[in-house]
Amino acid sequence: MIVTRPKPLEEVLSFLKGFRKILVLGCRGCVAIYHVGGDKEAKALAQKLSQKGFEASSKSVLRQCDPRYLKDLKEELSQFDAVLSLACGVGVVTFAEMFSEIPVYPGVDTLFCGAQVERGVFQEKCRACGNCLLHLTAGLCPVALCPKGLLNGPCGGSSEGRCEVNPNKPCVWEEIIKRLEKQGRLEELLELFPPRDYSLAEGNSPREYVHGKASK
Amino acid sequence: MERPVSKLQRLLEEGKFVFTVELQPPKNASKEEVRKKLSAIKDFADAVNLTDCSTASVSMSSLAASLITLEEGFEPVWQMTCRDRNRIALQAEILGAYALGVRNLLCMTGDHPLVGDHPQAKPVYDLDSVQLLSLVKGLEEGKFFNGKPLKGERPCFFLGAVENPFATPLHFRVLRLKKKALAGARFIQTQGIFNLKKFERFLRLAEEEGILEKVFLIAGIIPPRSFKMLKYMKERVPGMDIPDEWIKRMASARDQREEGIKIAVEIGKALKEMKGVRGLHIMLIGWEEALPEIVKALR
Numbered sequence: 480m481i482v483t484r485p486k487p488l489e490e491v492l493s494f495l496k497g498f499r500k501i502l503v504l505g506c507r508g509c510v511a512i513y514h515v516g517g518d519k520e521a522k523a524l525a526q527k528l529s530q531k532g533f534e535a536s537s538k539s540v541l542r543q544c545d546p547r548y549l550k551d552l553k554e555e556l557s558q559f560d561a562v563l564s565l566a567c568g569v570g571v572v573t574f575a576e577m578f579s580e581i582p583v584y585p586g587v588d589t590l591f592c593g594a595q596v597e598r599g600v601f602q603e604k605c606r607a608c609g610n611c612l613l614h615l616t617a618g619l620c621p622v623a624l625c626p627k628g629l630l631n632g633p634c635g636g637s638s639e640g641r642c643e644v645n646p647n648k649p650c651v652w653e654e655i656i657k658r659l660e661k662q663g664r665l666e667e668l669l670e671l672f673p674p675r676d677y678s679l680a681e682g683n684s685p686r687e688y689v690h691g692k693a694s695k
Numbered sequence: 696m697e698r699p700v701s702k703l704q705r706l707l708e709e710g711k712f713v714f715t716v717e718l719q720p721p722k723n724a725s726k727e728e729v730r731k732k733l734s735a736i737k738d739f740a741d742a743v744n745l746t747d748c749s750t751a752s753v754s755m756s757s758l759a760a761s762l763i764t765l766e767e768g769f770e771p772v773w774q775m776t777c778r779d780r781n782r783i784a785l786q787a788e789i790l791g792a793y794a795l796g797v798r799n800l801l802c803m804t805g806d807h808p809l810v811g812d813h814p815q816a817k818p819v820y821d822l823d824s825v826q827l828l829s830l831v832k833g834l835e836e837g838k839f840f841n842g843k844p845l846k847g848e849r850p851c852f853f854l855g856a857v858e859n860p861f862a863t864p865l866h867f868r869v870l871r872l873k874k875k876a877l878a879g880a881r882f883i884q885t886q887g888i889f890n891l892k893k894f895e896r897f898l899r900l901a902e903e904e905g906i907l908e909k910v911f912l913i914a915g916i917i918p919p920r921s922f923k924m925l926k927y928m929k930e931r932v933p934g935m936d937i938p939d940e941w942i943k944r945m946a947s948a949r950d951q952r953e954e955g956i957k958i959a960v961e962i963g964k965a966l967k968e969m970k971g972v973r974g975l976h977i978m979l980i981g982w983e984e985a986l987p988e989i990v991k992a993l994r
């Protein structure tokens with residue numbers, strides 16, 4: 480899921496200075512599940528903005544990352560000076576691309592593709608690098624979880640299972656080795672991992688995928 | 696057998712016990728400073744390693760410092776990390792370095808920017824150290840990293856890599872060393888060694904895997920300058936394994952510098968005795984004055 484964090488109120492207020500009528504636009508996707516930008520949060524933020532002297536109201540759509548759920552907003556938008564979106568970056572951009580007349584501002588910071596590992600604790604698990612290699616690494620992703628993104632790890636700094644860059648985090652390569660060993664697959668790591676293909680990742684933006692076709 | 700491309704390679708192939716010394720290029724633009732540091736080392740080393748912004752902190756480029764080293768009539772080991780350059784920049788610099796006379800190349804992954812002096816920097820790591828070794832090998836065999844032919848003169852280096860015998864998991868360290876040898880490393884310089892027993896175990900495992908026939912292993916020494924420094928390394932530097940006996944000795948020493956040199960010499964002598972150790976790599980971390988005494992005692 481896409482993990483997000485609300486921006487501090489002061490920052491949001493600094494964006495909205497000079498506007499009067501604000502629509503706080505929530506999303507019922509990832510941000511709602513994690514209580515960052517769903518119906519409730521949009522409503523609460525609109526209330527706060529009203530206390531600060533704005534004329535604010537709130538609304539949520541099923542998914543801001545899907546133009547089908549945004550298109551019906553068109554008429555309503557004419558009543559507002561600006562939109563504060565509580566969707567992830569994908570939602571904000573999709574909205575901005577559809578409605579070029581009205582200013583839209585992000586109400587959250589989009590952090591990463593991650594999992595909620597315990598209540599309120601989110602961890603990055605995937606970098607969306609475009610060439611999945613989890614079949615080689617016992618299902619754990621060194622691209623996302625090793626700070627150096629090493630494919631032939633671990634580096635010389637792993638120590639008792641800890642990462643040299645973030646000693647409070649595990650070294651994912653040690654975990655990969657442990658798992659492959661348990662599965663009797665350790666010799667697979669003797670192969671030299673070829674380098675990553677960045678033309679499938681951040682080396683090629685914007686990435687586009689047409690269903691049924693090779694992505695690039 | 697092919698002719699050695701560098702003095703370091705020749706000495707190792709002739710079976711000589713070598714001394715390499717690590718030099719950190721200055722954090723300024725002074726050629727004079729590089730020269731000065733070199734002249735303090737020159738008579739006590741067969742080659743000098745120029746670090747590539749170690750601990751991810753800016754200093755003069757290791758390639759520039761390698762060229763100054765050459766100008767001074769001395770042999771550089773050019774250290775190159777994957778931290779700051781993608782495969783285009785890596786290849787460009789490797790070709791240029793060869794054209795200018797650099798012959799020893801040490802390939803490393805490199806410390807992460809987060810531990811350095813510009814933590815906001817973009818970490819590149821387009822390749823890792825193993826892939827960098829195979830990139831160099833490819834250039835030597837006449838192909839760019841994309842597989843296209845390199846026409847005209849090819850570079851040819853005495854290629855090295857590093858290994859930390861104390862990082863975990865221990866048994867996999869040996870396999871990773873094997874990987875580096877397969878990828879093209881001909882010599883290995885290790886992290887500073889204090890735990891001799893553990894290192895010996897590592898050596899024997901490496902021998903069993905047949906790695907010591909493929910690479911020349913140069914064992915690392917860090918002369919402890921003070922009790923404080925040794926304790927800091929034990930507690931703070933990841934992957935360092937420092938047994939308490941050395942810490943105790945430094946703590947109770949009357950003259951810590953003298954004791955530090957003594958310890959370095961003791962460790963050096965023990966390493967020299969071990970089968971498979973072909974030289975010593977001395978990392979002074981700014982303590983250049985200690986070098987003459989240590990090398991004289993070990994030669």
Ligand code: SF4
Pocket residue numbers: 624625626627628629632633634635636637638641642643644645649650651652653
């Ligand atoms: S210690 Fe492990 S996770 Fe951390 S940078 Fe090194 S290989 Fe990557």
